[in-house]
Amino acid sequence: MTIAISLKVNDGLVLAADSASTLIGRDASGTPAVVNVYNNANKIFNLRKGLPIGAITWGSGSIGTASISTLVKDLRRRFMGEDPQHPDWVIQRDSYTVEVVAERVRGFIFEEHYGPVFQDWQQKPQLGFIVAGYTPGEAMAEEYQIDIENGSCKGPQLVRPKGESGATWSGEPEAISRLLLGFSPHLPGMLQQHGVTQQQLDPVLSRLTQIGAQVVAPAMPFQDAIDLAEFLVDLTIKFSRFSPGAQTVGGPIEIAAISKHEGFKWIRRKHYFSKELNSEQGGPQ
Numbered sequence: 001m002t003i004a005i006s007l008k009v010n011d012g013l014v015l016a017a018d019s020a021s022t023l024i025g026r027d028a029s030g031t032p033a034v035v036n037v038y039n040n041a042n043k044i045f046n047l048r049k050g051l052p053i054g055a056i057t058w059g060s061g062s063i064g065t066a067s068i069s070t071l072v073k074d075l076r077r078r079f080m081g082e083d084p085q086h087p088d089w090v091i092q093r094d095s096y097t098v099e100v101v102a103e104r105v106r107g108f109i110f111e112e113h114y115g116p117v118f119q120d121w122q123q124k125p126q127l128g129f130i131v132a133g134y135t136p137g138e139a140m141a142e143e144y145q146i147d148i149e150n151g152s153c154k155g156p157q158l159v160r161p162k163g164e165s166g167a168t169w170s171g172e173p174e175a176i177s178r179l180l181l182g183f184s185p186h187l188p189g190m191l192q193q194h195g196v197t198q199q200q201l202d203p204v205l206s207r208l209t210q211i212g213a214q215v216v217a218p219a220m221p222f223q224d225a226i227d228l229a230e231f232l233v234d235l236t237i238k239f240s241r242f243s244p245g246a247q248t249v250g251g252p253i254e255i256a257a258i259s260k261h262e263g264f265k266w267i268r269r270k271h272y273f274s275k276e277l278n279s280e281q282g283g284p285q
Contacts, residue, residue, distance in 0.1 A: 003171045003236040003249050007166075008140075012259035016230060018236070018251055019041050019042075021039075051093065052260065053258075054264050059127040078090070102155075106146050109127070110148055126147075133264070134258065134260055166216055169236075172249050179235065181209055183212075226267055255269075
């Protein structure tokens with residue numbers, strides 16, 4: 001699993017994630033099973049170099065033999081005009097929308113890759129994305145969520161109205177939900193198991209959210225939004241570390257910030273190679 005956060009304020013949008021990745025295979029009966037958990041996965045991507053568009057992923061770390069990271073880089077080649085077989089996928093600098101980019105991500109990931117690879121699986125792995133950034137001419141960033149679960153794809157759906165700020169987290173939500181909402185995401189199901197009806201539950205949950213921590217302020221400085229996103233990822237990593245079972249959230253924290261004027265900027269990023277030995281001017285590429 002993972003923790004993947006999209007945090008939006010007036011000055012921009014922050015994508016933050018851990019680096020744990022769960023690779024899914026099938027056992028002898030065909031049931032999906034965890035093959036391994038690695039702590040060096042890449043989950044945040046700039047979808048078009050030079051433009052304020054990014055994505056963050058959670059769930060399955062691969063589709064077939066290809067990691068999600070490799071697949072997204074293949075998609076980026078199309079968006080950059082480096083795939084001659086798909087000239088109509090090029091993102092033009094001044095005429096794209098974040099919504100259309102999100103629809104392209106859905107088509108590439110779900111229709112071209114996920115569907116064909118997992119079509120014969122009885123139980124299919126879960127996979128999700130948030131595609132976020134700035135449409136040219138818009139004052140505020142947009143976030144579109146794509147959820148793939150057991151072979152069905154929902155979205156892209158707008159996460160929140162364009163003029164609103166807030167935080168969205170996916171993967172393992174327990175720690176952040178307790179802090180920001182005031183209760184565990186397992187609480188509604190537990191109450192229903194003990195006879196609480198949905199009609200009774202809704203007003204209770206509405207009241208409970210009032211005790212959650214109101215930490216996202218639309219006017220907060222961008223650096224503080226970045227610090228908050230990092231804190232929420234670190235909180236989840238430590239919560240996973242001290243919880244029973246395997247630590248499925250962990251590894252280095254990666255953060256990217258997207259703003260209207262500065263575009264997509266890496267704040268924290270890991271490399272498997274030495275940047276000094278692999279500069280654009282020389283050395284192995």
